[in-house]
Amino acid sequence: MREVDPKSTSRxxxxxxxxxxxxxMVTLMKTLDVTPLVRLSRKRGYRFNMLLCWCIGKAAAGMEDFYLLPVGDKLMQYDRLAVNTVVTTRDGGIATCDIPVSSDLEQFNRDYQKLTGQVHESGESFELGEEYMVIGTSALARYEILQFAK
Structure with missing residues (x-):
């Protein structure tokens, strides 16, 4: 992460x-047809929420603005992105989990499985640290999209 002159950016x-x-914070909302993701989830055995997170990360990775964030009174530019998701914990609570963005679906899936599994079992949120610009996602925790499958 490094400081940039805000006037030199589109932001x-x-x-x-x-x-x-x-x-x-900016909240983006859009209605999308997720039928292809549902099909891919069923065909390849991927978790639907993982696919949504991967798509968000992949789309953000192609947009310069997602790498910029005000920190204090400075504008910082990050080299790495992560997607944050809500995970149900073993005891029925919720915690959050940062997953590093990867253009490789298989790598993202491995990271997603490992890290959300760790959060599910420990009940403790996982943060990647200050070198990542984290894109927050959210959903209602007690619904199928976020249920951890054993």
């Missing part, structure tokens, strides 16, 4: 507005 105006916001 100059947004940065100026963010500096006055208590929490610099």
């Amino acid at each position: 100059a105006q947004a940065f100026a507005l963010w500096m006055k916001a208590p929490l610099p």
